[in-house]
Amino acid sequence: MSLLEQIVARAKSNKQRIVLPEAEEERTLKAADRVLADDLADLILIGNPENIRKEAKEWGLANIDKATIVDPQHCEKTEEYATLLAELRKKKGMTVEQARELVTKNNLYLGCMIIKTGDADGQISGALSTTGDTLRPALQIIKCAPGVTCVSGAMLLITDQKQYGEDGIVVMGDVAVTPNPTADQLAQIAYCTADTAKSVAGIKDPRVAMLSFSTKGSAKDAKDKTTGKSVYIIDKVVDATKIAHEKYPELKVDGELQADAALVPSVGEFKAPGSPIAGHANVLVVPNLEVGNIGYKLVQRLGGAIAIGPILQGIARPVNDLSRGCSVDDIYYMVAITSCQAMDAKK
Known part of the structure; x- marks a missing residue:
């Protein structure tokens, strides 16, 4: 079925x-x-x-x-x-x-x-x-649902590449609503997307990867030339992962991880040894809406995945767009x- x-x-x-x-x-x-x-x-x-x-x-x-x-x-x-x-x-x-x-x-x-x-x-x-x-x-x-302050959208991605995600099923968020979430909002998106994975995709054991272009410190945030401060890309994902661990201790989540480290066991073991999520993620959380929208459409069009959604999440009762x-x-x-x-x- x-x-x-x-x-x-x-x-x-x-x-x-x-x-x-x-x-x-x-x-x-x-x-x-x-x-x-x-x-x-x-x-x-x-x-x-x-x-x-x-x-x-x-x-x-x-x-x-x-x-x-x-x-x-x-x-x-x-x-x-x-x-x-x-x-x-x-x-x-x-x-x-x-x-x-x-x-x-x-x-x-x-x-x-x-x-x-x-x-x-x-x-x-x-x-x-x-x-x-x-x-x-x-x-x-x-x-919004209790404890949630931002609405987001998840996409179900179904591929015939059964070795990835949950027998070829991956849930990605946010792909629809919040353009540039804060670290706290990103943590909420992780929690809500895992919940969507359970309630809609039937994934009993959501494993959440917080995605970035870095894996466990392999790259560092660039500095703003004027202020000298971090541009807050990788650091935001790292902070969001910490917040998710603190606010949702039951949630299985790790980051920051590159997409291949999140999905491919051999790459995950090499880049993030000891991570409980690396190589086995079935829920992917992207750092901003730009990445999410571009990412799922590339997977859909070039990779031939079936994309279902966006499914709105974070509202106390479901209202979908x-x-x-x-x-x-x-x-x-x-x-x-x-x-x-x-x-x-x-x-």
Whole structure:
């Protein structure tokens, strides 16, 4: 059974309630029909019911009536949601009238309020919305998970090179959200990416490598010519590894490691003898977003790896972002991934 098949099977074993706030969008509605046909999740579709049913009929979608359809203009809980949202944002000066405007006219805010009040377990958007639009209501309403102050994105990389990672599966973070994390944020990203490896990829024993262009002091940070201070590249990774050990003593993590030292046993043994992670890493944490984005796309395009994600992590309840170029398959599998995250978030 492939990893995607395993993710789908786990999602089916304990169905979660997932909100699709862009339900009038064609790919989203087609994916929803497939989710409902396969009994993968209980769906809450936000949109005009008449439009949704008209489009479903036009596209030959027979399962849409199995979903709960919420009309943002005629939602029986509008006042409850508006009152709670105004309370959550009162320090920012939000009034009930402004909150009411958001929950009736912005489906992403309405979806997050449905989750906040316990009526749903996760949300997926992005077929029509930007990452910022997806994250903004999630951070304002659902907020970060306890102990986490930065949101990040993980990518599942699946390769036929079974000798690497966990039988060819590697999870990489951050590839989507935080451009230049601090050492403390990098430690949080390590913890969250390991958690994603467990909850989504089914990796029971995450082994985290904090990547750099140096292995155990083989290179030193350059100095700024003006100030004489370290430019804080390698040192940041070293500091992040120390913080991760202190804050998450149960986490198996080591760094700084070059990518080959992290993945190849013979190289790891040579460059970092005695390291419990070197040569055996299945979770890779990169020093910044630039490295993460370039790295996973090179592995995907030149190495032929399957890349699944980004999977947003660090939010108290899963809210995931799609590419605006996403396919029906992408949305279908993201429903399954979000369901797996939701199960673990409840533990």
